[in-house]
Amino acid sequence: MPNTFTYLLKRLWDEITRLFSLHLDTDEAGTTENVKKSIEFRGGNLWALIFACLIASIGLNTNSTAVVIGAMLISPLMGPIVGVGFSVATNDFGTLKYSLRNLVLMIVLSIGAAAFYFLLSPLKEPTAELIARTQPSLYDVLIAVLGGVVGIVASSRRDRGNAIPGVAIATALMPPLCTAGYGLATLQLEFFMGAFYLFFINSIFIALTTMIVVRSLQFPQIEFLDKKREKQMKWAILLIVVVTVVPSVFTAIHVVNEAIFTRRVKDFVSENLMMMEKSEVLQYKAKYASDSSVIEVIMFGEELSDERIAEFSRKLKNYELEHTFLDIHQSTEKRPTDLPQQNFDVSKYEEIYRRKTEEIESRESQIRELREEIARMKAAQHPIHKANLDKISRKIAALYPDIEAIGLSEVVKSSQLQDSVITDTLPTALIHWKNSRQADKYTQNLSKYLQLELGLDTVEVVNY
Template sequence: MERLKKLFDLRHDQDENSVIDSSIRSGERIVGTNLWVLIFAILIASVGLNVNSTAVVIGAMLISPLMGPLLAIGYGAGISDYRLIRTAARSLLVFAALSVLTSTLYFLLSPLSQAQTELMARTTPTLWDVLIAFFGGCAGIVAQTRRGASTIVPGAAIATALMPPLCTAGYGIAAGNWHFVGGALYLFLINAFFITLATYLFVTLIGLPQHESGNPRLQRRAHILIVLGVLALGVPSAWLAYGLVQDQLFLAASKDVSAALDREPNAVVLRRDVDMARRTMAVTLGGERIAPATEAVLEKRLQANGVRQARLVLRHVGAEKVDVTTLRNELRSELMANVDGQVQQRTVALDAMHLQITKAEREQAERTALIPQLLAEYRTITRVSVAQGLRMARGDTAPAAVMVLTLEAQPRLREEDLERIRAGLAVRFAANPVEVVQALPASAKRRRKGRP
């Protein structure tokens, strides 16, 4: 027993009392470094919550100085230094107000206004948040009283998550969502109070020396305030935790009842509605009516795990007998027929597109082959251009496709050569009208342009 007691003894690596006192007091001071680090941390946390990045939020909590004032308040209560309590509480209020203001300004300027899951997770505190804050505070004060550097304090800051609730409150103010503001500030109060409570209990447990200004009357008053704080913050969070557990139990029971209804041989489930607030599950059924005894058994299954107020409402569409197996097969066949029809329509459309692409590629290849043929047959041609366009004359109702062949020759082609080219193209491109145009060579254009 003595060996076990020695194993869990906190005094063998405890730092000097004066060093502990100086270290805790330095964490609650409102100085330039702490304020700038706080602003940077709250901006990082706001960005992380805005883009739903857990890793970024954790990084902000690692550098946050918010644990300092809370440890100082609990330490001051443990050693009866009420001046330290007042200055640390003032620092905490300044830190919290600056954090909310910074996050509000960020969310007012941010183009991302959708509330992500990381934000919504900080709006409904429960008993588990109380436990996390308390044990995180225990770890924080134990680390603060040890010799040498420790990674426990940053870890405790991550676990208790002081920054995200203040960022969520800023988001709520920016978005005008006061439910977010209330829930987030309540979570921050829970974290702050129970970290302070854990610090106070451990300072008392390890027997740090009392401050010379200690007053028994003030100590009794502090004890009363601590009890009232535990009741004011712990009881509502315990009730919220109870409601969350009931929601999960009811959801699991509703899934079980839904699966049982799916297995009924002569009924088919047409619709399911689950009302978490009223603890009601309404199911619309087709086919034969469920027997009252079976319905009673299903409702008892819905009320399992202590959800006694749960109700099952079964609505029947038609009381005539229906061959449910045949109905299911028909529904499946109809669904497959619709799918097959859609696939066939898309196949036909794709085939048509493929034909059009093939035709266009063939015509393009023929037009491309035409150019070297003309250059080889008519040595005087210096330039050939082939283009596909539209032609419309006055009085026509719609434009028609036309292929335009533009030639430049030096000397110019005779008219009978042009007619021979037109005749050959008319046979070769029978489905597409062709216009042959002989343009002036570039040198002739320059001479004409230079004439007075």
Template sequence: MNQKGPENKDDKDHGSEGTFFPKLKEMLIDFGSYVRELIDLEKDTKADAHETIGQIEKSVVFKGTNLWILIFSVLVCSVGLNINSTAVVIGAMLISPLLGPIMGVGLGVGINSFALIKKSLLNFGEMVSFSVVASAIYFFITPLSEAQSELLLRTSPTIFDAFVALFGGFAGIVAYSRTDKGGTAIPGVAIATALMPPLCTAGYGLATMEFRFFFGALYLFLLNSIFISLATVITVRYLKYPKKVFVDPKREKRVKWYITIFVLLTIIPSIFMAYKVVMQSYFTTNARTFIAENFDFENTRVISSDLEYRPSDTSVIDLTLFGEPLDEDLINLMERRMGNYGLRNTKLVINQRAGPVDGVEDWRAELLTTNLRSDIMEELFERNEERLSRQQEEIRQLQEDLNKYAMLDQMSTEVFREINVQYPFIEGFSLGRMVYHEEERPEKDTLITAIVTIPDEDFDQRETFERWLKVRLGEDNIRFVYFR
């Protein structure tokens, strides 16, 4: 007789583990294959590499139609910046053909075509020159010479501008490499990377001799262009576009050497530019946090703040205060706190005056008066807006209540006519809304109340009447009061 030995629990657990991990590994492999298929650029409507290269090479050239479209888009953008219209600026970015030479440089580096790099750089220079000159001519003759907020936004790059240019460049070259050209991707890249407004701002700086606008805007434009080209190089190499083949090995070596020098001359300054942008953004963020957390006083207000980042010198935080002056001990305390915000090599300048602004420099007195008046008007406007909103809500609620009472009053007459036909034994009827109180419930309730006069001999028909009235009024919560 065969005897079955006791089961070993450890063997059972070991068997479960032996099947679990292979299944988990298989699931992970399948999931990885699924993700690779989702992000694969080789299978998804990929255009022929030579076709894409030809289209980008064609968009590099600025003459004839391309040149006139560029000039007109520059003028449209200049008008938008001049009148501070975001919609007009976006429209100009949609029609501007600026991406061609920039992506051409990246493509040339990616496929080892020094001829394409030279051609793209030449057209890039022409593009920048025509754009700046056309914009400068417009701003020179326009009667509106004041710098609007749309202009001021284009004078100093941030790290986010570099990110937008890099990711926008990736989107642009990927869209170019598809058979359908990415649909709306390329116009979207033109808007996102915002290449046109900095050129127009540089033209404004040239026309008004405001060179901080000129150099700041060109700096932003150059930074965006470099990161778009960098994204193009990376994508072209990833897609394995065919590189230029040279018959003469010496010429190939020389061309590769030229490209290496060009890449170094481009990448090294861009690293310093990106580092400067990062440090400036870091300084601005820390300075604003420092001001927000340390200058919130009951009787003193920060009227204006000027943040000046100096990479090779002491940066400056210049604050203008109005109200009760801060004493020296408190100012010294603020200066000691700056180190906690990463502002060690920074000077704190506080301009303050109590009460009237007599004796203050003219420009600062005007600034105090204007800003304070603006803040007061803004606060009054917000209060009036809030009060008006509350009043409108109250009026709406009262109107709804009034409409309910009027509708119920009108319905009462109609319902009584129907009652005379269907329930002739009812001698009197009244319908209205009444406030109802209950001893157990402290809150009051408003209910539709029906007051009915009915003879004793017909009182047993009240339930039928109640059901009919609820259906007739479309209201389940009705309180009935009977007189007999």
């Protein structure tokens, strides 16, 4: 029985090992040829890099994620980076030098092309797509590691599949270089350094994971004649990895703390400032710092007293925002453009304006429809429209034989009174006489008769 159980466990382990093994369909010769070919930087690859860089710059400049993704797909930047990791894994330092040379050329050309575009572009304000490429973190390291593993594993298969485009998008090598070009063109050092560091992280860990996977797949290595030189190269690689990872760990801690702070600020504002009936929060912005943070708020409506603001400030402790300063800008009369200039998102005001405009237009449309309906109801109930014209015509014809025709209607009358125009609706009788000379003599009597007949205070008589 124990032998049978051991045998089953061994069979299960062999099956799992076979299932996860990467050695079965590894194409060593094809992978080596494909990697060395992707390192080349001339002709088609060179123009593909330039156009990918310009497309990515346009996408970043216009805040278009779809355009940025398209640029990632056609960018040839992955080639030399994978070449660096592959050549280190196989001890091929001739290919390593060639890969590093082409990678440096690609970086310089990409930053230069992006800087040239942003110098000519009329849009100089940083977009969300640009800002997103300036804060590298530990998560970027994880993405680069996973992307590098998938990339080299897919490249080493006989059937290469369709994983490479996905890796190009996930690792996002081109957008950071274009953002660095933006920082160079606009002389904003924080954009240049942050974006270039993100590219550096991605590149180092794609190359590192490529090296590890190639070593684990036991690709043939070029033997070192100088063991001392081999040891020096290994220490150099380890040093580069440590220098890259340590700052990104601190950055990741900062990013996580900032995300927690932002969530707490959102809870505080929504549960306190947004609950007031006579004041409205138009915009708020959270500025995180490890020692002292700030919440800036723009409010309109009823002005808050200093005591009320102090009360809100004390409530910050309930949301674990102890070292946070609450800065409220409020006004009951000024427009948003009259407030102190802050770097608030203009789209917030545009959204509020659009929503309020739609509400006003909707209400105006409803008011117009109600007015038209009231007018129709009034018209239907007016004595003139309810009158039996045939009966009235026969009576008038009996009293005034010279009348040929009569018509009853409402006429809008407009009269000028100093600087204003007064408009009124008058019940009107149109009388056609056989002999018009008789008309003026009977106008007043006809008006009184029609007033009695119709039950109105006044009836205007028009003879013709």
